[in-house]
Amino acid sequence: xxxxxxxxxxxxxxxxxxxxxxxxxxxxxxxxxxxxxxxxxxxxxxxxxxxxxxxxxxxxxxxxxxxxxxxxxxxxxxxxxxxxxxxxxxxxxxxxxxxxxxxxxxxxxxxxxxxxxxxxxxxxxxxxxxxxxxxxxxxxxxxxxxxxxxxxxxxxxxxxxxxxxxxxxxxxxxxxxxxxxxxxxxxxxxxxxxxxxxxxxxxxxxxxxxxxxxxxxxxxxxxxxxxxxxxxxxxxxxxxxxxxxxxxxxxxxxxxxxxxxxxxxxxxxxxxxxxxxxxxxxxxxxxxxxxxxxxxxxxxxxxxxxxxxxxxxxxxxxxxxxxxxxxxxxxxxxxxxxxxxxxxxxxxxxxxxxxxxxxxxxxxxxxxxxxxxxxxxxxxxxxxxxxxxxxxxxxxxxxxxxxxxxxxxxxxxxxxxxxxxxxxxxxxxxxxxxxxxxxxxxxxxxxxxxxxxxxxxxxxxxxxxxxxx
Numbered sequence: 001x002x003x004x005x006x007x008x009x010x011x012x013x014x015x016x017x018x019x020x021x022x023x024x025x026x027x028x029x030x031x032x033x034x035x036x037x038x039x040x041x042x043x044x045x046x047x048x049x050x051x052x053x054x055x056x057x058x059x060x061x062x063x064x065x066x067x068x069x070x071x072x073x074x075x076x077x078x079x080x081x082x083x084x085x086x087x088x089x090x091x092x093x094x095x096x097x098x099x100x101x102x103x104x105x106x107x108x109x110x111x112x113x114x115x116x117x118x119x120x121x122x123x124x125x126x127x128x129x130x131x132x133x134x135x136x137x138x139x140x141x142x143x144x145x146x147x148x149x150x151x152x153x154x155x156x157x158x159x160x161x162x163x164x165x166x167x168x169x170x171x172x173x174x175x176x177x178x179x180x181x182x183x184x185x186x187x188x189x190x191x192x193x194x195x196x197x198x199x200x201x202x203x204x205x206x207x208x209x210x211x212x213x214x215x216x217x218x219x220x221x222x223x224x225x226x227x228x229x230x231x232x233x234x235x236x237x238x239x240x241x242x243x244x245x246x247x248x249x250x251x252x253x254x255x256x257x258x259x260x261x262x263x264x265x266x267x268x269x270x271x272x273x274x275x276x277x278x279x280x281x282x283x284x285x286x287x288x289x290x291x292x293x294x295x296x297x298x299x300x301x302x303x304x305x306x307x308x309x310x311x312x313x314x315x316x317x318x319x320x321x322x323x324x325x326x327x328x329x330x331x332x333x334x335x336x337x338x339x340x341x342x343x344x345x346x347x348x349x350x351x352x353x354x355x356x357x358x359x360x361x362x363x364x365x366x367x368x369x370x371x372x373x374x375x376x377x378x379x380x381x382x383x384x385x386x387x388x389x390x391x392x393x394x395x396x397x398x399x400x401x402x403x404x405x406x407x408x409x410x411x412x413x414x415x416x417x418x419x420x421x422x423x424x425x426x427x428x429x430x431x432x433x434x435x436x437x438x439x440x441x442x443x444x445x446x447x448x449x450x451x452x453x454x455x456x457x458x459x460x461x462x463x464x465x466x467x468x469x
Contacts, residue, residue, distance in 0.1 A: 059463040063087070142220060254291045397447075442457065
């Protein structure tokens with residue numbers, strides 16, 4: 001039954017009709033305001049839902065000028081005070097002091113104030129796919145998680161890396177070529193994330209650090225397709241297989257590791273002949289080799305074989321340090337990983353042999369980074385992100401200074417230009433120079449006075465697009 005104030009069409013008094021129309025207008029207004037509020041405060045939706053079949057390429061358009069109190073360009077030169085940098089579309093077109101760089105009327109100026117502009121940070125040792133160490137479900141994830149689950153987590157991890165200021169990463173190992181898929185999704189603009197070099201599967205011996213151990217026989221048996229190869233001919237085939245399916249870089253395990261079951265952290269795995277075959281095949285296919293190596297002898301074997309970088313390098317001695325200098329081999333120290341596994345061993349998460357290895361490696365890392373600085377080994381920042389929480393990677397700058405005695409400027413170079421050189425991308429990224437991609441990060445204040453400023457980016461631009469301001 002209709003109420004006494006109801007207005008039946010065709011039988012309304014003019015006053016009733018006006019009241020009804022006012023109520024309708026008020027209702028429409030409330031709905032519109034609610035929708036606008038939802039779109040305004042839900043950053044994942046933005047202005048409106050994207051219903052296009054394909055996303056737009058992730059690169060900026062137009063001319064933008066960034067102004068800041070100072071700028072560190074990544075090359076080691078003295079900082080520029082009262083700096084300005086001009087970006088046209090996705091490239092840097094001018095860098096200098098505000099009184100020398102000329103602005104035209106069509107430039108959009110963003111004054112960031114008391115910040116330091118730097119090249120986008122580069123992490124050359126990440127594992128974006130899958131769970132982070134410390135996740136209570138992580139130990140059984142290889143047999144319990146669906147195959148796609150790790151890749152889905154990778155999209156979140158990639159976004160966290162980008163928003164923390166890391167605009168480029170080298171992902172050194174992932175199952176099922178999930179890192180290749182993640183790289184494609186980022187490059188095409190489906191999801192936000194850093195520029196990536198991907199390795200596909202890590203290569204190693206049966207039962208070694210790059211294998212999955214301690215499961216019942218037949219449950220997880222590695223083949224050359226999953227990176228498990230023994231002897232020069234199998235190794236060459238494994239390298240070819242990774243490259244066939246999109247690997248930019250080849251990752252191998254030269255020694256045992258902290259988190260793997262059944263191998264001591266410092267034991268050698270591939271022989272020199274096997275490692276030499278791996279490097280030769282990779283170089284023939286124009287790929288660099290990153291070698292996981294904690295142990296003293298394994299570091300030397302991998303370095304003599306010609307790898308581009310030693311990852312971790314925990315038990316490096318003076319002979320190994322000198323050999324790395326002679327060969328021009330980079331050290332990627334992953335100090336945050338050492339700090340993380342040490343804490344997890346002390347709180348009981350890493351138990352038994354894994355806990356013992358964690359404590360030994362973390363102690364050794366503190367000495368290795370000092371040796372590397374002493375002998376002037378080329379150092380590129382790497383965190384082993386995945387062992388540490390994705391997005392906290394800036395703490396590695398702090399540890400390079402506090403554990404290794406590096407100067408803040410050298411630590412910044414390790415995380416910018418040196419990373420670009422190791423990856424072979426130094427002509428495109430790594431420094432704030434005209435013609436390079438507009439990958440730009442800002443931190444509050446002056447990191448040369450307080451290196452911990454590097455742990456929190458307040459502005460992030462990649463390819464001329466602003467992701468954080």
